[in-house]
Amino acid sequence: MDDIANKCAGLRLSKREESEVDLTPPMAEMRYVLAGKFCTKRRVSLELMARVLKSVWRTKKNFEVCDMGEKKVLFQFKDEKDLDRVLLLSPWSFNKYLVVLHKLGEGEAVNKLKFCRASFWVQIHGLPTMSQTRGAGLRIGGILGVVEKVDVDEKGFRLGGYFCIRVSMDITQPLCRGRLVHIGRSLLTWVDFKYERLPIFCYWCGKVDHDERDCI
Template identity: 75%
Template sequence: MDDIANKCAGLLLSNIEENEVDLTPPTPETGHVLVGKFYTKRRVSQESVARVMKAAWRIDKNFKVSDMGDNKVFIRFEDAKDLDRVLLLSPWSFDKYLVVLHKLGAGDTVNKLKFNRSSFWVQIHKLPTMNQTREAGLRIGGILGDVEKVDVDENGFCLGSYLRLRVSLDIIQPLCRGRRVRIGESVATWADFKYERLPIFCYWCGKLDHDERDCLQWIRSKETPRMEEKKFGPWLRAIPNRLQKPQWVVASNKSTTGLN
């Protein structure tokens, strides 16, 4: 399409074609829109999405869902606060598969969106307690993606059993299982990463955009890979905080819905 547009730009235009169309930005009442992509091979219906989201999100005002095809939907909110709350409580999953949400801006074109980033809370385990600081979170989290928040007190410390940070991850890349860290002149140690509310992901390659059955590593393998060859596994998952909003799911073999 870009090639066609470039060729058309070089053509002589008629008087009608030369006239520009002024597209004013959407008004606040119509501009509260999320675009969602569902990373599942199963076709997702607009009705199922609307029903389950209404039960899970529990937002103050109403919203409307429009099917875009290719397991993508428009979600139009009446209130911007509800949209922001949904993004803040992400990630969400549908049938335990990841849903990537993007806040639609005035200049965005949906068919150009990559849907390749999602925010997760990541726990960093095995750090020395006095090194569980905001600065450490920013430095370690920077290898994962864009650090949005480090969960520390007003003094910049976390005196719990692990350091917790929220990071925008590139879901096309494999999950990072940990990192070697060195403190001063001491011997480097290993810090484990655990991800909260992690949906289904591939235990072979560690990516979030497909499961084991659709992994190219599995498909291209001349022999059936052995279980011990899996580089990733359930140890990457962290127990969800009971104060956090549950994921929303649809049972694939039932007509009823449920939350977990």
């Protein structure tokens, strides 16, 4: 091991190797790309998947699909508004399995992405009506992940049987079914979480990145 380390320490780049190549694209060449991963070990038909997603996404302009292998796909959009709308309306599923989407940034490589986060709208049931506030949504949502939005009115309240928060969650962790919360100094109550548009998930461990047939 020491011999290998000593040999590597003596390596030097040649003048041709150390010259840099500028790959910064001009603005006109910028592309709007979503990287996606299908949370299933089943075979995914690229042609069928593209046809289904084009029908449900209903983008104003067309987009191209590129298979990257290992259930990973690139979606190249012609209009950034189409891309942003698809992200905003997520989560999406194909054959009832979750499709994790990530907006590809400059310098990112698909094979380096972990695809471990997805955003869900979560209904919070069981809170007293007057406790359905923006602050309550932020505090409760903070145990689930990163709160992106709390569905309240301009005064910061939501009147109704429940209220919703949008949360970016780590999908490698089990779904949380609810939480005990303190109301005031003495009242302790249980609130239920109901996930909107929840895809197939594992009933054994509660994770959404596989089903029970693939659970270890």
